[in-house]
Amino acid sequence: MRRRREWGRHVADMLAVIASLTDPADTAMSERFKRDNREVLEQMRQAKRDAWSTIEHRLGDRDRELREQQQ
Numbered sequence: 001m002r003r004r005r006e007w008g009r010h011v012a013d014m015l016a017v018i019a020s021l022t023d024p025a026d027t028a029m030s031e032r033f034k035r036d037n038r039e040v041l042e043q044m045r046q047a048k049r050d051a052w053s054t055i056e057h058r059l060g061d062r063d064r065e066l067r068e069q070q071q
Contacts, residue, residue: 027062027063
């Protein structure tokens, strides 16, 4: 399993990627991001639940932001 510092780096990297997403197909509804990062997210869900939750919530927030921009 990954050490705590490594999880922090992965979370920061994933949050940066989420912030750069511009297509709703990449966010929570279609789960493209989740599919592309399945292995790391599953390890994170099992080992570092609060980090996993942070990623899940940010994906949902970004999805809403992108959909509001399209209206």
